[in-house]
Amino acid sequence: AQTVTQSQPEMSVQEAETVTLSCTYDTSESDYYLFWYKQPPSRQMILVIRQEAYKQQNATENRFSVNFQKAAKSFSLKISDSQLGDAAMYFCAYRSASGNQGGKLIFGQGTELSVKP
Amino acid sequence: GAGVSQSPSNKVTEKGKDVELRCDPISGHTALYWYRQSLGQGLEFLIYFQGNSAPDKSGLPSDRFSAERTGGSVSTLTIQRTQQEDSAVYLCASSRGGPSRTEAFFGQGTRLTVV
Numbered sequence: 001a002q003t004v005t006q007s008q009p010e011m012s013v014q015e016a017e018t019v020t021l022s023c024t025y026d027t028s029e030s031d032y033y034l035f036w037y038k039q040p041p042s043r044q045m046i047l048v049i050r051q052e053a054y055k056q057q058n059a060t061e062n063r064f065s066v067n068f069q070k071a072a073k074s075f076s077l078k079i080s081d082s083q084l085g086d087a088a089m090y091f092c093a094y095r096s097a098s099g100n101q102g103g104k105l106i107f108g109q110g111t112e113l114s115v116k117p
Numbered sequence: 118g119a120g121v122s123q124s125p126s127n128k129v130t131e132k133g134k135d136v137e138l139r140c141d142p143i144s145g146h147t148a149l150y151w152y153r154q155s156l157g158q159g160l161e162f163l164i165y166f167q168g169n170s171a172p173d174k175s176g177l178p179s180d181r182f183s184a185e186r187t188g189g190s191v192s193t194l195t196i197q198r199t200q201q202e203d204s205a206v207y208l209c210a211s212s213r214g215g216p217s218r219t220e221a222f223f224g225q226g227t228r229l230t231v232v
Contacts, residue, residue, distance in 0.1 A: 004159075006159075042225060043206060043208070043225050043226045043228075044223055044224065044225045044226070045160075045208065045210070045223035046223075047220055047221075050220070091159060091160065093160075101173075102148070102165040102167065102172055102173050103148055103150075103165070103212060103214070103219070103221070104150060104162045104165050104173065104176075105150075105152075105160070105162070105210075105221065106162070107152075107159035107160040107161075108159050109158060109159045110158075110159050
């Protein structure tokens, strides 16, 4: 079974600075997808960034980028130029590319990010 | 609707009562998922629907939990004889299904409190 681990329950960053959130996972599969989701107090999960395991290039979405290390099974999220609106719970998630798993997501425990003005 | 809609937003129930949680997915989305988020925890998969059938029910924690989906659209998660440990946020997500690259969209969840 696949597992996802986020070892940082809480992180803090100064506005305009850069912060990196860590995520490791365990799987025996070679093809899969990794995600970072943001959950503000409204509770709605918002997709921040997605990485396909077969792609070596790290995904980037504006101020958000990932460092995907497939051999090390590591998938960290870097937030540049942090803004007050980035404060939220961040979840790392894994999804198998195998059709028989139906697309369900396996989540880490989350990292609570606070942004200081 | 424009997004995944869940109702009620909040539900307080007495221990031992049955509750029904509703999820209205994005129109045209064939895949639907239920997750449970206990306080301070990550999301735990409960059940997956493709159309009206549920090929993966592996996450349902006990036989007190059941879910159905009708017309390939609305889904209802039912918890019978609620216990205090059932208190959590229940999140629903939907996606177009098919290729695994399709994104899952989440609703805002139902916060269930069992007293």
